[in-house]
Amino acid sequence: MSTADTGSNFIHTQINEDLASGRYDRVHTRFPPEPNGYMHIGHAKAILLNYSTAQLYGGKFNLRFDDTNPVKEETEFVEAIIDDIHWLGAEWQDRLFFTSGYFERLYELAEGLIIDGKAYVCDLDKDQTREYRGTLTEPGKDSPYRSRSVEENLDLFRRMRAGEFSEGSRVLRAKIDMSSPNINMRDPVLYRIMHAEHHRSGDEWCIYPMYDYSHPLSDAFEGITHSLCSIEYDDHRPLYDWFLENTGFTASDRPRQIEFARLNLTYTVMSKRKLLKLVQDRHVAGWDDPRMPTIAGLRRRGYTASSIQNFAERIGVARADSTVDLAVLEHCIREELNSSASRIMAVLKPLKVVITNYPDGQTETLHVENNPENPDAGSREVPFCREVYIEADDFMEDPPRKFFRLVPGGEVRLKGAYIIRCDDVVKDAEGNVVELRCSYDPETRSGGANSGKKVKGTLHWVSAKHAVQSEVRLYDNLFTVENPGASEDFASIINPDSLTVLGNALVEQSVADMAAGTRFQFMRQGYFFLESVSQDGRPVFNRIVGLKDTWSKMQKA
RNA sequence: UGGGGAUUCGUCUAAUGGUAGGACGGCUGACUCUGGAUCAGUAGGUAGAGGUUCGACUCCUUUAUCCCCAGCCA
DSSP states (O other), rough: OOOOTOOOOOOHHHHHHHHTTOHHHHHOOEEEOOOOOOHHHHHHHHHHHHHHHHHHOOEEEEEEEOOTTTOOOOHHHHHHHHHHHHHTTTOTTTTTEEGGGGGGHHHHHHHHHHTTTOOEEOOOOHHHHHHHHOSSSSOOOOTTTHHHHHHHHHHHHHHHTOOSSSSSSSSEOSSSSOSSSSSSGGEEEEEOOOOOOOTTTTOOOEEEOOHHHHHHHHHHHHHHSEEEEGGGGGEEEEHHHHHTTTOOGGGGGGOEEEOOOOOOOOOOOOOOHHHHHHHTTTTSSSSOOSSSSSSHHHHHHHHHOHHHHHHHHHOOSSOOOBOHHHHHHHHHHHHHHHHEEEOOOEEESSSEEETSSSSSTOEEEEEEESOTOOOGGGGEEEEESSEEEEEGGGGGGSSOTTOOOOOOOOEETTTTTTTEEEEEEEOTTTEEEEEEEEEEHHHHHOOOOTTTTSSSOOOOEEEEOOOOOEEEEEEOBBBBSGGGGGSSGGGGGGTTEEEEEEEEEEEEEGGOOOOTTOEEEETEEEEEEEEEEEEEEEEEEEEEEEEEOHHHHHHHH
């Protein structure tokens, strides 16, 4: 029950108190998504908070779909959410539930409230209900239907269930206090009539419970002790407690709601509504577009579940609004992949280099270590021959100061191979550099006796004869501004360069054997995810995140 | 302007009346066959004003600012 090594937070403090006071003798949490969209990294924070809290206390974690609004919810989302949460690493074992599975019990408890005189059927329409509710600064007034008899209420409610009334004609409301300064307590609606097909219960029901009513009771049904939710439910807590107290749950069977701040991340949006808009307006290809902050998007991008778990722990949890720097997420994946990903060489924008003094037709095999951070990762064979490609950006005819790469007359090392010198620059009719003529020093082969010669720069390269032509997708932030959520006008803040597709990238031969799903470090460039292999055998790589790049930072400064 | 919540380095988060600490980011330098990684160092904060106290991020008063609530959404 120690919190020392997992980081403490105010929720654990609260749970510790509850355990110490004897209010609960166990911990049981849940994550309650509505199946009306995809899970994003903000949900990941909530999922992992609930799951890790249960783990920490040796308790249980449930997954429950909060499916009380049939017109918004779909089985497709249920499946996608299960898939995402499973991938993330939260385990609910056999405790997968649906609020719709409790419809009968919820209905019975609602009849109980009517019988106790604590709920009534109200015939006001939507507009009237709003008028009677009052405003933020003025109290509401009682519905004219508030004093109906128990018998009439029971009869009407049963007929609501039986389908005798049209949508919107009647609702069941709790009888609490129309003058409460907390608007949630002004006789909230418990049930509304919806003649809609539910994705699980079909047409069995035509009345559906509201969140405020179904949520506390569903938590209680499942034996949840700590119901963690986001901060906007803070002023729903009195109502959460009211329903539990008035439906017969004893104190020890009543869950406790604890609110925490939802996650915001720089350079992205997190509301389901805005993510949906990105999809609908075709700013992205879909919910799982690798630029999306959805779990499915991050997964396709190449993020690992463990990096997201680590992120969730690192950012902590509190009640104050906050916006986490995207750099923290990027740090988490870099940190993991630095130690686990094999290095390979890939040239994104190729520039041909002919090594004029290297024998034509000769190929030699070099041995290059897979991961300098991890000797156990071993080495691989990399072929070298007279023609290679280097990164176009690694050559400049007229370099600025401190440019450590290849320049006319200059020397660089080709990683794992030889030191070369640029003798000639070949240009096309328009003056574009199309080829470099270089010479190599046979004495400088890596690992050789005379390989100690120092040069300023080391470049990655691929053998022209052996390289695998690949598609590389460079992803960047979807938005150009740090807080895109503040704007409704996506068009002006969308990053036009959020995706760059390079069809002509050349990757070293060893990738030919690699399976989709493998993550690599393209040396000097970043971490990449081999997402798939296309029909014609071309690998398709997604850039997960670039390497930290002090050179480009110097350039900007 | 009713009710609720919040405010600690640039950012996120600890300190629960007793040395304001960590992480990311920044900056220096070392090292480097990745301008990566690593290592060493460094700058940087309790929203303001009062009060209680030997001692206040913490308690009290007050001001300011931000967020949420008037769905038959969740």
